[in-house]
Amino acid sequence: MSTPTKYLLQESQMPKFWYNIQADLPKPMPAVLHPGTMQPISPDDLAPLFPMSIIEQEVSTEREIEIPEAVREVFRLWRPSPLFRAHRLEQALGTPAKIFYKYEGVSPAGSHKPNSAIPQAFYNAQAGVRRLTTETGAGQWGSSLAMAGQIFGLDVTVYQVRVSYDQKPYRRALMETYGARCVASPSAETEYGRRVLAEHPDHPGSLGIAISEAVEIAAQREDTKYALGSVLNHVLLHQTIIGLEAMEQMQMADAWPDVVLACTGGGSNFAGLAFPFIGHGLRGGTAPRIVAVEPSACPSLTRGKYAYDFGDTAHLTPLTKMHTLGSTFTPPGFHAGGLRYHGMAPLVSHVRELGLMEAVAYNQVDCFAAGVAFARAEGIVPAPEANHAVKGAIEEALRCKREGKAETILFNLSGHGHFDMTAYQRYFAGDLKDESYDERELAQALSGLPSVPA
């Protein structure tokens, strides 16, 4: 028999702690600033939006943070997730490289997003919160929080970017199946939404606007908090279960990665896989190369500026230092909806500035071609977001082929594409273009970054 295809951990081998990379970084992150005073915020400033247990995780520098047993119990519905050896893809590419992928599409929502939705719902329920608001683009985060809210008895309202709300009714149906209420954003339910609609009644919406709406409602109501699916430190922390499991599984396979790749939008699935490996290197272990793969139509890491910026369009959020295209930047309508965000997680940005990772950008047509090659070899059809990681891994494998190197490649297959088949259909019909942003619009968005006292 050949070497195994899958490496499976038993439920008893599921990590009991998340890994906090802040404990091992040579330099602390830049402060988060209050949008009014431009002074560092205190935990209390975040209290209207998040329960204190989550705020503590947001600012913690402890290396290990315990995963509550109630959270682990829900995780058992799909975790530990499998690690695959891509035997057939290696053969198809004729590469001497060994390719491994961690597969997060086994969750009921089909992506890695429940890894943070479940603990966020748990901590809110524990704090007596009754309702959660959030935003969603394509719906991966919204459906994950809907599931989590249902499990812990919280009402969930999801502000979904209108263009997705109209064009992707199945993901909305998934949110409703889990009992959430889904509202097209911009909506008439918030002051900010009404303001946008007054100016542009047909506004297609954006993630930045939807965040503003969700935050506005949560800030106003005593029993309501807000939940974000990426970008923030605690979300990245929750996702590290991916990399912690993958490290165990690589050892089962008697292998260790030379290079680790994941796609980046807000940064959560990337950080989830990469941070435990980076930390291993920072503590003296063998450090793989770490590569973030982003869409060339929304290239915050490769074309953005490392500067203080807002997380939303209405400028209700605190200011964080991050790689940003500017909060007024509107990415073109390419298919990897989960990667259409103007900024990068401040913690990922900081790690990048410390020289601990690389970044590369690919266009969507090349990424879909990579996804189809992957599906035909491995069976699983990747989500459009995950196609970026697949593309990055294939490029590394072909480099190994050219260089005659038998390196070990590990990437994160963050979700399946069963909700995104219309994008594949457009790809086969030749209707998919390499969407690119307007250089002038980018320059304008970057010139409008808030000025912050040094």
Add this chain to the structure above:
Amino acid sequence: MSTPTKYLLQESQMPKFWYNIQADLPKPMPAVLHPGTMQPISPDDLAPLFPMSIIEQEVSTEREIEIPEAVREVFRLWRPSPLFRAHRLEQALGTPAKIFYKYEGVSPAGSHKPNSAIPQAFYNAQAGVRRLTTETGAGQWGSSLAMAGQIFGLDVTVYQVRVSYDQKPYRRALMETYGARCVASPSAETEYGRRVLAEHPDHPGSLGIAISEAVEIAAQREDTKYALGSVLNHVLLHQTIIGLEAMEQMQMADAWPDVVLACTGGGSNFAGLAFPFIGHGLRGGTAPRIVAVEPSACPSLTRGKYAYDFGDTAHLTPLTKMHTLGSTFTPPGFHAGGLRYHGMAPLVSHVRELGLMEAVAYNQVDCFAAGVAFARAEGIVPAPEANHAVKGAIEEALRCKREGKAETILFNLSGHGHFDMTAYQRYFAGDLKDESYDERELAQALSGLPSVPA
């Protein structure tokens, strides 16, 4: 820690043999008849459609038939599949019953169908076949055969029922992602298709018509064979890997089912789970109750006649004795497309006549309600077909609650519903009706059954 949520087998524990129930039945199946002579067919009569290795499996009475290593190697992409204990559903129902489910939605195509598509493609490739034709309704079988054909280097043409082709473009996109050609049926590519279109240019198609088209092409071409996704003995044989794994996993859980349930359309996922348990009973082991759950709008087991009938509409197939609603019966357009077939697998029908199983029918609105309750408890959103099994299992669990019995229930969750979210959307909008057939049409279809010499 509570008892585990999942019971996982290692790849090395995957069954090496399929189980053939024909070896253990007290009475052999009725003969299959040639449509021209009305005499029992010989293996040679099937040779235009299937390679000899598959025909041998179709007529074999050996108890154990080896799974080729090349097939097992592909199975490792998702098998062994997990067995779950439905802790949260039990709690939600307040039942003393233990509920287990075998989950086949982990396959890349999202259902149990690749369990037969992979070996069928393998045996055809081994016999030098270059092209396969098949039919599909909603697309679960078509996408599975598309994937299998891609893996073993076969061209696959799928005749898809036109109404599904038009209304469910995502499953078509999945077939194309795997490299198959998808044709709306009735089509102008076959004599029979042209005949149907001449009479009804807007014909919405049916599974029976699509089978006729796929069979017609395969019968005409030397390098082309036909593949069917259910009904036939060899398909049921291939699916027994489900039940064989489940038996191992129930032992891991230190439990044994009192009742085993699965939904039935053509019968393959039902036979796959149930036959190994029935066989265990026939050989003197503890026999669970076995329950087939069918849609009340297409109730072949509960309302059909046990009689010889054709498998297709054009009457190109051999005659088999089965529970049938008549080959001219057109089921109403309910959402569980995989259960819309006029007949039941002859082997399942025979097992039913031998008194080794029960059957029950539920309407689709009740089944969707059961599916939503399941999704809210367990996370996974079932396919509309699988909702029938969920409904059956919930009814058994509620019976246990009424009777105060702590029975063990096992059912097959044959696929996920991520491709079927529009059906859930219609359910929440209140647009879903309890479709029922026309009693007069059923009577007419049954009166038109072919007469066969005794």
